[in-house]
Amino acid sequence: MSTNHTRADLTLRLGAAAGDGIQSAGEIMMKTLSRSGAYVTTYNGNQSLIRGGHVWFHIHAGEIPVYSLGYGIDYLIALTQLAYDEHYGEVNSGGVVIYDSSQVKAHDFPNGVKSIDAPLVKIALKYDKRPIMKNTVALGLLGGLLGLKFDVIANTIGEQFAKKPDVRESNVAAAREGYTFAEQHAPETMKRIKFNYAVKRSIMHADYAVALGAVNAGCRFYAAYPMSPASPIVHWMTANARELGIRVFLGEDEIGVVNATIGASFAGARAMCATSGGGFSLMQEAIGQAAMTETPLVVVDVMRAGPSTGLPTKTSQGDLNMVLGISHDDFPRAIIAPRSPEDAYYLAGRAFNLAERYQIPVIILLDFAIGDGGYATIDELDFNTPIDRGKLVREVTKDMTNGVWFKRYSLTEDGVSPRALPGTSGAMYVAKTDEHDEWGHDLSDVEAGLKTAIHMREKQHVKRMSKLKGVASEMRPPELYGPDRADLTLVSWGSSALPIREAIPVLKSSGFSVNSLEFFDIFPLSADAHSMLAGASRLLNVEQNITAQFAKYLRRETGIEIKENLLKYNGEPIYPAEVVDAVKNALKHEEMEQLA
Amino acid sequence: MRRWSNLLSLKLYESDVKPDWCPGCGDFGVLAALKNALATLQIPPERVQISSGIGCSSNLPGYIRTFGHHGLHGRPVPVATGIKMANPDMVVIVTAGDGDEYGIGFNHLVHAARRNHDIKVIVMNNEIYGLTTGQLSPTSEKGQRTKTSPDGSIIYPLNPLTTLLGAGATFVARGFSGDPKQLSSLIQEAIKHRGFALIDTLSPCVTWHDIYDKVRAKMYKLEGTAHDSSDLISAYRLALESDRIPLGLFYRTEDRPSFEELMSEDVTSTYPVDNARNLTAEQIASVMARFS
Ligand SMILES: Cc1ncc(C[n+]2csc(CCOP(=O)(O)OP(=O)(O)O)c2C)c(N)n1
Ligand code: SF4
Numbered sequence: 001m002s003t004n005h006t007r008a009d010l011t012l013r014l015g016a017a018a019g020d021g022i023q024s025a026g027e028i029m030m031k032t033l034s035r036s037g038a039y040v041t042t043y044n045g046n047q048s049l050i051r052g053g054h055v056w057f058h059i060h061a062g063e064i065p066v067y068s069l070g071y072g073i074d075y076l077i078a079l080t081q082l083a084y085d086e087h088y089g090e091v092n093s094g095g096v097v098i099y100d101s102s103q104v105k106a107h108d109f110p111n112g113v114k115s116i117d118a119p120l121v122k123i124a125l126k127y128d129k130r131p132i133m134k135n136t137v138a139l140g141l142l143g144g145l146l147g148l149k150f151d152v153i154a155n156t157i158g159e160q161f162a163k164k165p166d167v168r169e170s171n172v173a174a175a176r177e178g179y180t181f182a183e184q185h186a187p188e189t190m191k192r193i194k195f196n197y198a199v200k201r202s203i204m205h206a207d208y209a210v211a212l213g214a215v216n217a218g219c220r221f222y223a224a225y226p227m228s229p230a231s232p233i234v235h236w237m238t239a240n241a242r243e244l245g246i247r248v249f250l251g252e253d254e255i256g257v258v259n260a261t262i263g264a265s266f267a268g269a270r271a272m273c274a275t276s277g278g279g280f281s282l283m284q285e286a287i288g289q290a291a292m293t294e295t296p297l298v299v300v301d302v303m304r305a306g307p308s309t310g311l312p313t314k315t316s317q318g319d320l321n322m323v324l325g326i327s328h329d330d331f332p333r334a335i336i337a338p339r340s341p342e343d344a345y346y347l348a349g350r351a352f353n354l355a356e357r358y359q360i361p362v363i364i365l366l367d368f369a370i371g372d373g374g375y376a377t378i379d380e381l382d383f384n385t386p387i388d389r390g391k392l393v394r395e396v397t398k399d400m401t402n403g404v405w406f407k408r409y410s411l412t413e414d415g416v417s418p419r420a421l422p423g424t425s426g427a428m429y430v431a432k433t434d435e436h437d438e439w440g441h442d443l444s445d446v447e448a449g450l451k452t453a454i455h456m457r458e459k460q461h462v463k464r465m466s467k468l469k470g471v472a473s474e475m476r477p478p479e480l481y482g483p484d485r486a487d488l489t490l491v492s493w494g495s496s497a498l499p500i501r502e503a504i505p506v507l508k509s510s511g512f513s514v515n516s517l518e519f520f521d522i523f524p525l526s527a528d529a530h531s532m533l534a535g536a537s538r539l540l541n542v543e544q545n546i547t548a549q550f551a552k553y554l555r556r557e558t559g560i561e562i563k564e565n566l567l568k569y570n571g572e573p574i575y576p577a578e579v580v581d582a583v584k585n586a587l588k589h590e591e592m593e594q595l596a
Numbered sequence: 597m598r599r600w601s602n603l604l605s606l607k608l609y610e611s612d613v614k615p616d617w618c619p620g621c622g623d624f625g626v627l628a629a630l631k632n633a634l635a636t637l638q639i640p641p642e643r644v645q646i647s648s649g650i651g652c653s654s655n656l657p658g659y660i661r662t663f664g665h666h667g668l669h670g671r672p673v674p675v676a677t678g679i680k681m682a683n684p685d686m687v688v689i690v691t692a693g694d695g696d697e698y699g700i701g702f703n704h705l706v707h708a709a710r711r712n713h714d715i716k717v718i719v720m721n722n723e724i725y726g727l728t729t730g731q732l733s734p735t736s737e738k739g740q741r742t743k744t745s746p747d748g749s750i751i752y753p754l755n756p757l758t759t760l761l762g763a764g765a766t767f768v769a770r771g772f773s774g775d776p777k778q779l780s781s782l783i784q785e786a787i788k789h790r791g792f793a794l795i796d797t798l799s800p801c802v803t804w805h806d807i808y809d810k811v812r813a814k815m816y817k818l819e820g821t822a823h824d825s826s827d828l829i830s831a832y833r834l835a836l837e838s839d840r841i842p843l844g845l846f847y848r849t850e851d852r853p854s855f856e857e858l859m860s861e862d863v864t865s866t867y868p869v870d871n872a873r874n875l876t877a878e879q880i881a882s883v884m885a886r887f888s
């Protein structure tokens with residue numbers, strides 16, 4: 001794959017077997033680049049195993065902001081034959097392949113691709129009986145080729161092995177040999193970017209960002225059952241529990257997890273839990289319960305390719321239909337889908353305010369591509385997250401009680417009733433998952449079917465649903481990326497916005513006029529969404545599932561049908577080049593139609 | 597804490613909702629015992645949280661004036677766990693049926709016991725699914741005729757006491773709704789216990805499976821016997837008794853700290869309910885340093 005556009009960016013890919021330390025080498029390189037002023041995004045092509053197989057780590061770095069994986073590969077490190085065979089075809093013209101001919105048989109170099117045969121294993125064996133440091137040698141070599149300061153690389157390696165001084169020394173030495181080898185054997189011309197060592201950029205993936213956003217919004221209770229690719233959230237919460245005062249509950253299953261989260265929230269904590277599709281399926285019933293008892297709830301689904309256990313370490317946006325329809329009968333909910341780690345930080349904070357203001361479940365949809373799979377540079381974050389606890393009453397006034405019970409489910413215009421927390425004097429009430437009256441008394445048993453109960457059921461059902469009006473007024477329209485007017489408007493939700501952002505300038509340079517509408521507030525839909533879609537001259541929907549779930553949802557909500565789709569569902573993230581091709585095909589097709 | 601006279605405090609727990617149980621249902625006795633226990637311990641109603649599931653027995657919150665969470669079938673234990681972790685000041689009690697706790701919610705019960713959460717679980721065991729009109733429950737006896745076992749059950753019942761002792765429960769007792777006085781003192785002991793407590797409470801369903809006569813014929817009280825409730829092996833032996841039904845405290849140990857005690861040491865003394873605030877500048881600096 002090659003592209004003729006010139007950008008101040010680079011794409012690096014490191015491929016090896018699991019256990020070869022490619023992820024750690026990749027993360028060291030990603031940090032080194034960030035500490036050298038570069039913008040970075042990464043993708044972790046890992047497998048659901050601990051050793052063996054084939055894993056790869058992709059880095060896209062730039063002097064200017066980068067959003068997704070970029071175009072092709074400028075530098076490929078192939079530590080195994082499989083890594084070579086899988087990836088060499090994607091190396092750009094002018095790119096470099098680094099391999100060790102004692103391990104890898106190089107063949108069929110694409111045109112214009114340069115190669116460096118480096119004795120990675122031989123060097124590594126100087127530092128250990130086994131060649132475990134070949135990844136470090138390769139890392140140093142890559143740093144040398146890119147022209148990074150060795151000090152910055154050494155410091156980052158040093159941090160990685162802070163607790164093992166002897167290993168640290170040998171790793172730094174191994175990296176230096178790789179670095180020196182690069183200085184001696186670098187091809188004459190290579191693609192490079194400028195570094196600015198005065199600028200240090202922060203980097204995180206959306207799992208961490210959503211955790212940080214939640215905790216800074218006051219979340220101090222977190223529950224989970226391990227499931228890829230959501231596990232980094234519980235790891236982060238646990239690692240920070242002591243310092244930040246988070247109580248972490250590792251439940252016996254996801255049903256226990258979500259019910260404990262509901263319990264903590266009912267008690268008055270800001271509480272969250274997260275899982276992936278399978279765990280989310282188990283949480284179904286409880287999400288309806290939270291809506292019925294009007295308990296605020298924030299749940300994260302880090303999507304992976306399904307159905308069933310599917311592909312645990314591969315990405316997808318296939319869970320939209322599930323969350324739109326999750327749990328039986330109608331109830332209010334909000335669904336938001338951050339586009340990037342930075343978005344995840346801010347939207348997590350906002351999710352708690354939505355959940356508490358409307359006393360509803362709020363579902364955050366992330367995916368592997370920006371979650372566990374993808375780090376990205378984040379700008380300076382704003383930590384002054386507003387905390388709005390909604391209609392929380394600390395003191396009970398006469399109008400709120402009958403002397404026995406607190407009127408928890410009082411009928412109000414906006415559908416939201418005053419809420420008191422356990423422990424509040426005179427505020428006793430029972431949170432009811434059965435249908436109930438304003439006092440939280442059952443309508444399901446001795447009153448069921450009586451006229452008063454029938455009317456009250458109607459009123460409570462309408463009350464709950466009427467919250468959606470308020471939620472909708474807070475939902476934001478899609479964000480426009482690119483020019484105001486264009487021949488073609490790409491539509492996306494969540495992380496699919498990112499490859500589109502990298503496709504638009506390339507399309508522009510080939511003379512195509514394209515912009516995009518990035519949806520992140522998914523349900524309820526902002527009132528402006530309709531006019532923004534209707535105003536486009538032509539629409540092409542981009543998402544990562546096989547049935548165009550989002551396009552169909554938009555049609556149901558707005559009546560607007562998007563006929564053209566770029567759908568990807570093989571577990572791999574969308575590459576900008578695929579968006580470019582889809583747009584070119586669509587627009588060329590149109591030209592041909594006009595000619596005919 | 598203010599002290600009320602016993603009579604006054606009983607009134608404090610009085611609900612204005614009449615229980616919907618069949619006349620003679622064992623659950624009335626459990627309700628009375630629970631009120632009596634709370635009043636005797638002088639716990640103000642706003643400090644009490646009762647979490648229940650679905651079933652006749654699970655209708656209990658609301659018949660007593662405390663905070664309540666009447667949630668899903670089988671899930672009151674995790675809800676209670678979340679409440680206790682978020683606000684350890686609450687006295688957290690679970691009231692639910694044998695179907696709820698030994699059937700659909702059994703996984704939660706066993707693990708809550710193992711982790712020693714400071715929650716008190718009162719299972720109203722009637723050996724039947726009452727609310728759904730009389731099907732086999734995990735504690736139904738072999739040979740028991742129900743709607744789903746017209747020829748008599750072919751399955752041996754679950755023994756909740758041995759199972760929970762095996763899971764590491766730090767307080768295991770059996771009560772009987774026909775003896776609210778003993779049951780009240782068991783509930784009081786459970787509340788005072790530092791950690792998880794199970795009170796398996798025989799609470800007959802007079803409509804689908806009346807076991808009053810069986811219980812009365814076979815029961816005897818552990819109080820006054822030679823049983824030492826700190827002796828796990830002796831507790832096991834008693835729990836295996838089938839000719840007779842021992843009632844009382846089988847086992848109690850405070851050798852293990854509760855989950856919440858460990859968590860307070862480990863994490864922070866500030867409860868999540870009092871901590872819904874932004875991170876401090878110091879915390880932010882420390883966290884962000886690891887992201888750059
Ligand atoms: C998920 C789910 N499955 C089934 C039911 C139906 N259901 C309601 S109560 C009950 C059994 C109740 O038995 P138990 O817990 O022993 O309570 P009891 O009525 O005997 O007091 C069942 C199966 C339900 N409410 N939810
Ligand atoms: S059906 Fe049985 S358990 Fe239910 S209320 Fe009647 S007697 Fe009690």
Ligand SMILES: [Mg+2]
Pocket residue numbers: 651693694695720721722723724725726733
């Ligand atoms: Mg029962």
